[in-house]
Amino acid sequence: MSASRPATTTAPARPAGPGGPGGRPGGGPPGMAAMAGPPQKALNFGPSAKRLLAQLRPERAAVALVFVLAVVSVGLNVVGPRLLGHGTDLIFQGVIGRQLPADVTKDQAVENLRADGQDTFADLVAGMNVVPGQGIDFGALQTVLLGVLALYVGASLFMWVQAYLLNTVVQRTVFRLRSDVEDKIHRLPLKYFDANARGDVLSRVTNDIDNVSQSLQQTMSQLLNSLLTVIGVLAMMVWISPLLALIALVTIPLSMLVTAVIAKRSQKQFVAQWAHTGALNGQIEEAYTGHALVKVFGRQREVEQSFGAKNDELYQASFGAQFVSGLIMPAMFFLGNLNYVAIAVVGGLRVASGSMSLGEVQAFVQYTRQFTQPLTQLASMANLLQSGVASAERVFELLDEPEQVPDAATPQTLDDQPRGRVEFEHVSFSYDPEQPLIEDLSLVAEPGRTVAIVGPTGAGKTTLVNLIMRFYELRGGRITIDGRDIAELSRDELRSSIGMVLQDTWLFGGTIRENLAYGDPTASEEQIRAAAEATYVDRFVHSLPDGYDTVIDEEGDNISAGEKQLLTIARAFLADPAILILDEATSSVDTRTEVLVQHAMAALRSDRTSFVIAHRLSTIRDADLILVMRDGAIVEQGTHTELLERRGAYFDLYNSQFAAPDVEEE
Template sequence: MSASRATAPAPARPVVGGRGPGGGPFGGMAGPPQKPMDFGPSAKRLIGRLRPERAGVVLVIALAVVSVALNAIGPRILGHGTDLVFAGVVGRQLPEGASKEQAVEQLRADGQDTFADMVSAMDVTPGQGIDFVDLRWVLLGVLALYVGASMFMWIQAYLLNTIVQRTVFRLRAEVEEKIHRLPLRYFDTNSRGDVLSRVTNDIDNVSQSLQQTMSQLLTSLLTVLGVLAMMIWISPLLALIALVTVPLSMVVTAVIAKRSQKLFVAQWAHTGALNGQIEEAYTGHTLVRVFGRQREVEEAFGGKNEELYKASFGAQFVSGIIMPAMFFLGNLNYVAIAVVGGLRVASGSMSLGEVQAFVQYTRQFTQPLTQLASMANLLQSGVASAERVFQLLDEPEQVPEASTPPALGPQPRGRVAFEHVSFSYDQDLPLIEDLSLVAEPGRTVAIVGPTGAGKTTLVNLIMRFYELDAGRITIDGVDIADLRRDDLRSSIGMVLQDTWLFGGTIRDNIAYGDPGASEERIRAAAEATYVDRFVHSLPDGYDTVIDEEGDNISAGEKQLLTIARAFLADPSILILDEATSSVDTRTEVLVQQAMAALRSDRTSFVIAHRLSTIRDADLILVMQNGAIVEQGSHVELLERRGAYFELYNSQFALPAVDSE
């Protein structure tokens, strides 16, 4: 098995021993954050991710300005068209041949002072109807403005989509790189489902939020500014009335958004927790059925699902109040402007076209405010997800590589030395203290001891999955802390108790140990590890496709495949961690023979609970509570009648029977 892919679980809570409690079908779920999201800095940091696209952002803003400007001019010109129509209608009612002044004097003489005031403010010719030539040019001009605005808006949306997708692409790549730089301790203490939720769901939500809010946010803000300028130009008084709703809208939005903010944080935290539970329950579905725990799993799922439902419903309901509230305030504003505008038209202070344009601007003014308010839920949801992604990116990384790392050479000998090594998962609970040992090249070192003694931890330290608290480990005299991790692990092969296969053919899974291996080398590795025997019984041979769980082959066959993979990698150091614990006796014989071939001329560390499988080891280490209490050959340790003697006899002694 490729060393870089090998993993070994460690405790979410430090315990004495090498292997912590795994994420079973009922554990490892991450709860929601205790503190509310810090919206401002997180939003600022999210916008900062657009910095590499500065040129594109500037072009998007310029296009948006042009588009909004064209849209803002449109109602003013349409107002002029309304004035042309209204002037034509009124002009037909006035005596032909008279001047406008004469017509106004006649209206006043007839007691129609209000109508006279209105006519005096109009550009009207008595007796003349609608000027359809001017009206045609007005309508064509407005059509050209709106077509141009739509074209600029389409180009802006296309560019913005490109910018957002490239930004999210970089974010995904950065998260992927971060995952590989995180220490194993991070994955020990965080639910896999929650980590996957941050990498997939949260990044997708960030992408969707940026896509939907950025364009609308930019257009809405520019529309508010452009429309406000046109409103002030037409009538400062009516503009002042329209502006009264702005601070009121901001207060309403702020109050509602503050209440929904915590709910959105909880929503995505509960999503991660639920994903973690589903992933763990699915992975352990066989155990769930064996122990009859379906009801407990369903109840646990129902509880988490209920929490997610409440948080999601609360967030959407509270933030959804914003839109109706904004519509209500907008309608109040519309009524006030309609009444005041009508009075000013009647008094001759404004033309009908100006009031009509102003009413359109009022709608254009309140609509982006309403849209901005309605985007609050999307924006908060996206920033909440972004914060969860940033939390992952801000996690402490593993110790950086040395700037000029030494190399082991093309053919490492495989001499491994522990020199006064100390390590603990928790500083308050020391595990390994002042441990020293030497594994000479080509020798097989077996590590035995009770559960929790620190056996797996020992080999994990060789792989540098964890950093030492004190001392050092050397390979061929080179401190592994000075080596590049890839160089170190490329010289080590690892076969674990839990086999890992990926969706692909048997050939692909074997070749994972050396992607550049020829067909002859793959076949040779398969024959040496007894894989070739069962492959020929499969309908497609080496082209047989294995699913991700490897359910279409047996546990022993999966284990043989992982050994063949390690054999192909040809490592100088080999680690076998309980490689035969899950196979039957007959398959174990094959696995033992395969491992014997694999161990040939290699320094090997073998962790085993079945002591009968390590009798021929050159050196046996007996560990208890993180310390080596005995070491020697199988015969030597039996003669000492110490800890190994007790372990060995306990496996072959008859079960004790209590008697009263």
């Protein structure tokens, strides 16, 4: 690095937020800690439902087969009551026929009944296919019953195959949706995660997708079967009696009106329900992650009150959604019972007049039940459908979020052995366009040199290294590595050449060996041990019962904070990057271990460019260049000795740490 090349900046309007992976509490871009509240606008049901159905396009062939199977299954079920009605006619005709003299014809029997003044009975006999003196034809009745049995068995078989295929379609669709969300998460810029509560994002990825899956699974089959049943039953009712069919149809507009009125009132409630679910998840995740901190500051009561308030909001929204949508079912049952009474009365009168047979009325009553049942099912599915579409809308909102700037179509590549020369050329950046942060910043980090970045909290130190990692896009200027603009490199290419150790350590659930190998999955056992020995990880691992096979949880609660930080340092060293970024990487280790790690890092930094962010200035005395930042600008740069001799900003920072404060005595 050339120490003689000055860095030019313009002081920003506000201090830099740390933001990004190295962010600390209280910093970062605007809105980082904001918790997304529930949307106030009503659910845009139509477009969201169409978009959800569009997810089924890759399964068009299977969906078509499901439709065919549903048509066959519903058709067989619809024909069943008509055949049962014919069986009822056979029984009724046999009963009436036994009551008539056997030595007369049907017409003569009718005339005799009229002559006896039994006009109603005569009309009934005239409308029947009865043979006087003949009882029930059990042979014909057996044929009818076997036919009905075959119909219902066939309908059940087709329905089972349909349900199996539909389950396959839904699960494949949800699998693709979940994969799309996972891919989207990796394409979202870091500022999205800074501005949205982690619990709410997790709720969209897990709870909302699960709700979409359940809603599709429970509604698609019933919706298809119910619609086909309504069409088939309506056709049979019109065939049997247009008058009774007209009476039955009166309930349709009433049912639609009731459903529309109730559904409109419940839409907002379902949107709020899932939004409050995400907010509550965010609060719970935050409280449990910082559980120790809550205990330390005695804030259990405040956390419980906050949870109680959010839980009450969720309760109110869920209760309102379920209660309002639950009114649909009783209303539909009431309309269905009114329809049943009207058909029973009119049908009975028509049987008595000989206009219809008893079997036809019986079949029509069954069709009425079959007609109102799918309408009731459709109405009862309204709450499930609205809930599922509300969740789908939240998932689509995530999928529609602006993505990070895509990599170049033909990205440049670094050399097989990158030198690690980093140059900032008139770089400008801000989290908020209205509030400039870094303006016209230029500097050079030569290969193999160590650059220390110091300054007060919020000066922009972590922001600087986040720009090197391309976690954020520049507003102006460019950053190059070995002369290549990082904006023209693929992110994978760029980040594979950079190792980063954060102040906030993060370990994965697994063994110590697996956590170390995360830096280089192809590393051999000897390489893992060498990295562990160089960073003094090997020293404490041997004191653990299972050594390198010791399993640590995701939070690393079974090892100390210093040991966790040593593991993250070893992981970065194992990756052997050309550029190394250490963001307060030794803040959690004790003084003796820090000295050892400093020696290890000094040896390992010999062939790589290193950026070290430090608050403890004793750790960066041997840096080749020290940059002093304030308000997003480099106000001083030089070696430790040079900066102390200038007696400027670095001198003040150094003295504030090592000089004893003056104490006034009264």
